[in-house]
Amino acid sequence: MNFDNFETGAELSREEFDQRTPDLRVELLNLQFDLRSADFAVLILIMGDDRRACEELTDRMHEWFDPRGLDTEAFLDEREEELGRPLFWRYWRALPPKGRIGIHLGGWAYHAVAERILTKGGKRRFARRCEHARAFECVLTASGMSIVKVWLHSSTKALEKQLDRADKNTHGWRAREYDRTILEHHGKIEKYGEHLIEGTESDWAPWLVVESTDKRHRDMVVFEHLRDRLAGRLAGAVPAPFDPPLEAHASEPASPLRQLDMGVTADPAEYEKELPRLQRRLSDLAREARDKGVSTVLVFEGMDAAGKGGAIRRLVRGVSAALYRVTPISAPTEVERAHPYLWCFWRQMPRAGEIAIFDRSWYGRVLVERVEGFATQAEWTRAFGELRDFEAQMTEHGTVVAKFWLQIDTDEQLRRFEAREHTPYKKYKITDDDYRNRGRWDEYVAAVDEMLLRTDAKHAPWHLIAANDKHHARLEVLRAVCKALEAKL
Structure with a gap:
């Protein structure tokens, strides 16, 4: 040239x-x-x-x-x-x-x-x-x-x-x-x-x-x-974009999810003591991040009823509502479908000093869309690289990125489903699709394992948290977020 x-x-x-x-x-x-x-x-x-x-x-x-x-x-x-x-x-x-x-x-x-x-x-x-x-x-x-x-x-x-x-x-x-x-x-x-x-x-x-x-x-x-x-x-002439092949693993990788100790619990007395202490610490760190112009992106994913909402509520309890925004992700709207897949997520990037929390996220492309057939194999295969680049741009800008996968087992999920049906303020959370999805548990586990292996990065790490015990999961989330902010600040 x-x-x-x-x-x-x-x-x-x-x-x-x-x-x-x-x-x-x-x-x-x-x-x-x-x-x-x-x-x-x-x-x-x-x-x-x-x-x-x-x-x-x-x-x-x-x-x-x-x-x-x-x-x-x-x-x-x-x-x-x-x-x-x-x-x-x-x-x-x-x-x-x-x-x-x-x-x-x-x-x-x-x-x-x-x-x-x-x-x-x-x-x-x-x-x-x-x-x-x-x-x-x-x-x-x-x-x-x-x-x-x-x-x-x-x-x-x-x-x-x-x-x-x-x-x-x-x-x-x-x-x-x-x-x-x-x-x-x-x-x-x-x-x-x-x-x-x-x-x-x-x-x-x-x-x-x-x-x-x-x-x-x-x-x-x-x-x-x-x-x-x-x-x-x-007239129909569509140039095919380059689809990079997935990197082959040197050997069959172990399942990250199956290596979790699902029996871990938090001592009730420790939980009552640690929760407010960690919340105060995060409140201080959030104010310091605001003063220094450091933005934060937190991603929460997990099986249905894994406790994402409860973990998020405990996470932000001590943080000024002016400093964070929680964005729940559901099926795309008509406006979102008229744009490329990542458009709606890019628009939600936080301003300097603010915290953006995603209850489900861009990883839907390689999870539910993959398993349920809403995305083609070419789309979800290509998405691994697209999502890595997306997060690399965040961290290169100075944004703190932390991703959480909350895992429960099938017995605990069923128990929580049944409890939701008998809890007036939680009945809206349970649908027929939740029970239907249990029949594809192994497919979701395989998709999650591949997602974790292909998108975990030092600058944007996945935190795998055993969430059968809600108290343990909430403390682990708070500790990880505090640690990430402390390292940056």
């Missing part, structure tokens, strides 16, 4: 542009109309070393498409709400739903290059940004989204002329300090832009590099490319 190869001086006459434009615009509008009833969204990333060209192209898209069907976001200056969350939070939350076109100006490509040049993020950090970008694009494409990436390039000489004309022109486009910064670092932008394109080029999300010096040539190339991509996708 070398930008010099695109500096050809290509031009398009006004006469030819005017001749080709009317039919092209009609085609684009018709394709946009057809997209409204399609089962996928389109995401257009506009990036480059020519800010004026990028903004002009974005404006032209709002002119040639129906703007009512466009969701446009400019990712150039970081907002306060973005600084306290992982980088890709801002891109996930701005994704278009099925049937619409999203336009991201700058986006993840801009941030990777700008960070490498202006903040000296380092070669390894830049490479990591490219890896996250590639994973992001793979997840979106796997969900059905069509991604069009455009890099608009101008030579240093062309940019110098552009700024000279802007300085002499009292009307029309005016250069900003930002444009002078681009010119000053243009050589580095080209260098790292080439690395970025090479690192994120793929069959499912290819780059279109266009020389942007001549506006008519630029617009015609980009819009004809958009027409062809949209028409092909609507």
